[in-house]
Amino acid sequence: MVCIALLGAQLVITLIMVSVIQKLGSYSFARWLLCSQGLYRYLYPVNSELKTLAGVPKDKAKNKKGGKNETNGKPETFHVPRSLDIQLETAPVTTLDVVHLRYYTEYIWIVDFSLYTSTVYIMSEVYTSIFPLKDEFNLSMVWCLLVVLFSFKILLSLTKQYFTSEESMGERSTCIVAFCAFLLIAMMVLIVDESNLEVGVDPAYDSFYDNASKFLENQGLTSVGPASKLILKFSLAVWAAIIGTLFTFPGLRIARMHWDSLRYYSENKWKAMLLNLNFAMPFVLTLLWIRPVTRHYLTVRVFSGMEKPLMTSQAFDTMRLLLVVFTVVLRVALMPRQLQAYLDMAQRRLDLQKKEAGRITNIDLQKKIASVFYYLCVVALQYICPIVMCLFFALMYKTLGGYSWVALFYEVEETSSIVDDRLPVDTVDGVEQYQLAWENLKTVS
Template sequence: MALMGIQLVVSLLAASIMQRMAPHCSFARWLICNGSLFRFKHPSEGELCALAGKQMPKQTRRDRRQNGESKPLTVPKDIDLHLEKTPVNAIDALVLRFFLEYQWLIDFAVYATGVFLFTECYYSVVDASKEVNIGAIWCVLTVLFSLKTLHTLMSHYFRSEEGGERSVCLAFGFLSLLVAMLVLVVREDYLEFGLESGFSNLFDNLEVFAKQQGYADWSIPVTKLTVKLVLAAICSYIGALLAFPGLRMAQTHLDAVQMNSDRPLIQILLHMSFLSPVIVLVLWVKPIARDFLANAPMGKNSVTLVSSETFDSMRLWIIVALCVLRLALTRYHLQAYLNLAQKWVEQMKKEAGRIAAIDIQRKVTRIFCYLTVITLQYLVPVFLILFSTLALKALGDFSWVAGAEQTPAVTPALVMPTAAPVLPGGLDEDDEGMEDMEEDIQATVAHLTEAFAALRSVLTPLFFRGFFAFLTWWVAACQVISSLFGIYFHQYLMQN
């Protein structure tokens, strides 16, 4: 507690509450089981037989013994089938795929947001520049856990027997690799990530740290080209992870817009939400965003509409607002996905021939069973952008208010705490034991403080600015690529 103070207490309290309250009160479970989402129940064989105009076949034990397996029941595809709607409840959630992963990640993101808001209020009241920002650590963990969840979903596609999903992930991975290599060679005058200065500062600090540790002849055996190749490989991996979330986002967007055809305001918000990654991309294009607002043309003269410091704060607010907009429209996208069951039935009615009753039941049930997968594919990209932006703000020494920004630099080393001198004599064995325990605790705190000071002297705000700015921009770029391809696929290729 002496190392991180009240932040550590709040962090441990949040983790304890999340663990204790998850079985009883879960935001993730409430999101899909609050009664606002409606699923479609699959028809029974008796209902299908009644719609087909025939009686339910009854097979005796003798028939099963003579014929072996029973012949599947088939019905005409053009039967007048209408699926029954029912609200999604907590019992229905028991059959959902990846429900535990979904619940844990969503709840963790909610508590991470709470811890971050507390640390922001704490830093605005108390001068805690020498403390470790626990809220930033929660944000970074949320980003890592989100990537792990997407990796779990992608590994499910790779284990698929068909192999089509595997090919899609690999194709988007190679496409992302090509785009990333093109982006990384663009000069900072056009894409203002700050990667060049950030990694240069990191390598300089590493060399200084190595010399302080006694390694005078040690140097960084990494070139600028190697760093960019590693970043391109990471970008390729992220692009493969975001392939299916973007494709699914395009499909649910089209269906949600069609579902709300009589509500123009909701349609406008849906279009704004879909185009929000494009806005994120533009915010880091320097000639279009920063330079234009700093030197806006007004006739023959130029006017400064927004200063450079104000633009940094405004960019953070815009990204957070766009993420909140996407989160607010989650229900419309999820309901649009659940409506695929009725949409598939309507498409089946237009076809000729017969279909097995079990195939109808499986198709309708499968759509609902993958509801949490679709929810993760919708929310995780939003979490990546949101928490990368929050980490950028906290670790990059940005400010929500213009003019209060700090200049990114190397964090000064912390002063090591020293133990208070102990007067000899007059101590019994219990006092000596307590004294030894206090000395051990103080020594541990001193070592941890020294380790954090060394880490902060190497990983400076200048490095975090470049890294998290690029991560935020790249996640948005992957969403734009995959979602636009999804629009083209569902709007044109599927219609032909």
């Protein structure tokens, strides 16, 4: 209690979680998802097995000069028919297998840190629901922002590989086209009236403009205000285009894994339904921010035989937040199945190769099979990072927007920060805080 009184509850929660991270360094939820969910990988055939199946004589495979299988440290190379009937062996994915994979450290960090941040956020929400904050910043927002920035950095580093590799001309062109397409879509979305799309740019800009203008006037500065709304919307459009570009290949990867997963679970209707729901939920969440499609029917329109709408505006906002959390939980729960569908790509590649004519070298054949497992952590990051960003953006949206987690179950007191048609924000408190900060800066200087 003395520690809470001196440091504050939020800082105590942060310090406790930092200590937990240090103590539980050997325990990893991310590693458990990869190595303890029954995933298995395909082993590529060794040279001796390929020689036996292809009928390659050992003398023919040797070097003519020295009669050795390797020359100057280079691996032995020989040709085998593409239609060779090969049965790949499988092995369970273990920690020793994945620890050397590329981006393994980034995968472990982002998943585990997201779990720790979720714990901090839940503890902060419980505390603030009992003891509302007064003139105090919510430290859990810093944790959420860090997760978003880490996810953005990882996706940016993955996309950067397409621009640094000489063999990624197609991927590079796809990224450029995706950026232009998402920029156009974002600009079209931002010019749509707020009565149709709940973007929230116009009321946010108006509030910021009023507060900033009054602050500048009180300081005796002559200014017409901050940057114009057009510049602000264009900056947001560019940001949205960058995010869309980073999500392009993860989206394509998830679509392919979903398609492959349906092949294995087409007979099980429940699993197929969950897979389809998992794939369709992002589109459903997008519809919830289109007023005429969802909010109008649920919170405004009164159907025949009813005296009031189906739900209140606050309950609708809570439903959107809970659906975001449900989508993330569902995706994490189905992650092992999706990753196994990706690992099965090695066998599918081999099956397709059997239908081709001609010959292939043993090195190319082994690389074709082994590369699937070598990119496992990259695929895991492409699967987890987008939903992590969406989750913590939603959590920040809830806290900073003043929404509630329980409004869907019972009515809460309606305030100007959470109602749909938001009232103009009183700027007196904001101006006073700006003045106090300005005076403190003058004192320090």
